[in-house]
Amino acid sequence: MRVVIAEDSALLRQGIVLLLEEQGIDVVDAVGDGEALLRSVAEHQPDVCVVDVRMPPTFVDEGLRAALVIRNRWPDIGVLVLSQYVEQSYAIDLIDSATSGVGYLLKDRVSDVDEFVAALGRVTAGDTVLDPEVVKQMLARSRRQDPMATLSPRERDVLAAMAEGRSNGGIATLLVIGSAAVEKHIRSIFLKFGLHPEDGEHRRVLAVLRYLGA
Known part of the structure; x- marks a missing residue:
């Protein structure tokens, strides 16, 4: 090294x-x-x-x-x-x-x-x-904001599958829904969590962190 x-x-x-x-x-x-x-x-x-x-x-x-x-x-x-x-x-x-x-x-x-x-x-x-202290503070902030309360039951299912590391295709297979539906639910999750397109792929990580914090 x-x-x-x-x-x-x-x-x-x-x-x-x-x-x-x-x-x-x-x-x-x-x-x-x-x-x-x-x-x-x-x-x-x-x-x-x-x-x-x-x-x-x-x-x-x-x-x-x-x-x-x-x-x-x-x-x-x-x-x-x-x-x-x-x-x-x-x-x-x-x-x-x-x-x-x-x-x-x-x-x-x-x-x-x-x-x-x-x-x-x-x-x-x-x-x-x-x-670990960074993760702790990010999770604490997520708990204060309680973003999970705004999600529908299906959006919670999609987010739980995301937390397991599943791709969009994997989520579709698990929940027996179409890929377009998965993308729709993920867009809705990002919107409700205040995660914007300029955040890039990191939106997925932030969404999962908020799920774990909840």
Whole structure:
């Protein structure tokens, strides 16, 4: 596994380098801002990047924006974003950029070496990794909104089948209905949950999360 690290704190950056190298992971570069990260990725073509959300010059979302560029330009390179606090919009933006090979963790997780390295390996392998606290807050928000109350019994059946990972064709077979009916029910679910077309394929994931939260 070849890794590029982007973290503005020199102390934390070096700490992550040492942590990964002790695990036998090849850290090919470690940089302190978003522009340097993009140059490094272009040069080294790593397997995965570890990226801090907030970096110079404004310390708002430069790291996240650089991560999104990486996912667009080099879709085969995994990106694991680290954040000091849970920021759901950042997590959603990251997942919207790709359906695999991305992760969003709180920086506290770095102290658990096994957990951090395992998450890095999963992202490199193409999985999506979300910090448990992010999932917890997303589910809590879903419960407060109680979107399930607006669904018809058939829409609940369709959503339950979606949560099992079934495709539209699989749902149609399971419920003995036509594919057009399945698409109609899914569109209705998205509408009732306030999930818009610009959310892309991530609408399915969000709908299932709300179902699980209910």
